[in-house]
Amino acid sequence: MTKTYSAVAMQLAAHSIEKTPDKAAARKQMMNMIGEVEGKIRSSSIFIQQYSGSPVKLAVLPEYLLTSYPGRISIPDFADKAALEVNGPEYEALGAMAQRLKMFVAGNAYETDENFPGLYFQTCFIVAPSGDVVLRYRRLNSMFAPTPHDVWSKYLDIYGIDGVFPVAKTEIGNLAAIASEEILYPEIARALALRGAEVFAHSSSEIGSPLDTPKDIGKRARAQENMAYVVSANTAGIKDTTMPLASADGNSMVVDYKGRILSESNTGETFTAFADINIESLRATRRKPAMSNFLARQRLELFAATYSGNSPQKADGLIQNNDIKTPDRDYFLRTQEETIERMIKDGLI
Template identity: 70%
Template sequence: MTTTQAPYAAVAMQLTAQSVERCADRAEASAQMLSMIEALGPKLRAATIFIQQYAGTPVRLAVLPEYLLTSYPGRISITDFAAKAALDVDGPEYAALGQIAAQQNLFLAVNAYERDVHFPGLYFQASVILTPSGDAVLRYRRLNSMFAPTPHDVWSKYLGIYGLDGVFPVARTEIGNLAAIASEEILYPEIARAHALRGAEVFIHSSSEIGSPLATPKVIAKRARAFENIAYVVSANTAGISGTALPLASADGNSMVVDYKGQVLAESTSGETFTAFADIDLAALRAQRRKPGMTNQLARQRLELFAATYAGSVQPANSLSDGQIPDRDHFIRTHEAVIERLSKDGLI
């Protein structure tokens, strides 16, 4: 596909997530989510109009925060949360979000928990990019999560169904090669590098994190993932989470756009806002990637050096046997067993 060379604007929409914890059943949860999506459309349209008038660049990409429609599952059991709040790939929530993308001629990146017919009773956290036609062009399932199932927990079956391209998908679009990184995965350089080695130029990062004027680990990681891969990072944080016992602003602020040199181009403070927006210059990024020199870390990789070290696994694959539905304590037990093994082997 021929890609747009002229810069375009990307915006990280910092919005308040709403928990479904108090919803009685799936019907009420879905109604709440659809109401939120309906309210999203005017906010997004107003933001994109302002950005174009202010900066003179059309907005082609909007990124929404992590689990905006539901908040985190908390201690709701995996089966119950899947039944109550996880989206269906062909469900009405994605259809409504696709309609917004089509009406506003945007690539819209969303993050939600979703069900998979191949893995009944489970859910995965998914980052999905919807095109201006309203269709999904990318679906990435989070690979590293502390208290929820991931494709790695059902690795053999998942890989057999979706293949490695379905694990590390990169969408080649007219606004560049897009890939997604979910939440705390920004702290794991291997995930970003795997996408970059498949051609990713813009990392979509949906997050819900503690904001701070200090340099938090995630803020540092966003800049590191950008310059070490010569890629943009568009990172949208929540503007707090409503409907839980936590103070509202516990996960708020620091949405940002980072350029391929690791420089923060725009960053939001707290509250609902669209102020993390900036131009994405693909021509400049591509020129940098093709320039020989010490700063071209992506083209200087010697991956064979690390193949043997990475051949083993720290966190075990297939921790869930076929059809197993774990309790949430399964994940902490697995984590503790890994720490014990690493300690016994003298590695930590």
């Protein structure tokens, strides 16, 4: 076990593939981006070790760094043009990068799965210094993209519940991933913490502000209530879209297991959100009887009836007659409208 090490949230600009003319150009742009990212991590980690004295063992990259968001591109077209294959060349390049850097690299990308043709999932990944992908987490709550919950019965049959909430037990601690706005959903972080997660890698692309944003509050809350570190990397803007560049920029941070912000970035491309991670101290705190030991004080049976079978948004929405249905872009909004109507009818809202 590495006793103390530095983790860095690499605040980098995402590069949209929306304007690339074809699949080949999009894939070339993505591979070039991986090469650029390696150089930025390497130079940043050298400075961090010189400054803090601790080697960088974990670098977290922002949400959808290689492609940006799909926009109105159809799901099949975006999957073909930009989604990574599980054992595809982009993951090979990321694995080789992690080997050369000798560190864990966490990131986020859109990904296809041969078990679910016609779909893609937004996936958080962690690549080990060995070059192997040691964690693959598919985003569970998304407004405009398919999720495992939309094909829930089949997904569970293939991957099981531990594949839904994966935790990688490594020499730098037990690592888990949370995608983007999922930091606002306490159940996701709690499910991972109860499986042993000690460090949450949070890849995000969000509005930055000098005011507290919902996600900023969520990062501190998830860290404190789960007694875990949060390493949150935001984009430094998104290139080649019609939006102003800095619309999703700033406020990358590292939060400790007491909910304290250890470091936070301003705007632009930067590595300034870095801090020491002390797993031994975290574990000692988790093992100490105290009012502040929130994990040990959980009484989950109290909430089982509330959660069981009472989901506002229903599972298996993309399974029809036992086949996978490829949705149009408007499907997700229609589904939420129907959910709200049902909640009103049931007197829930």
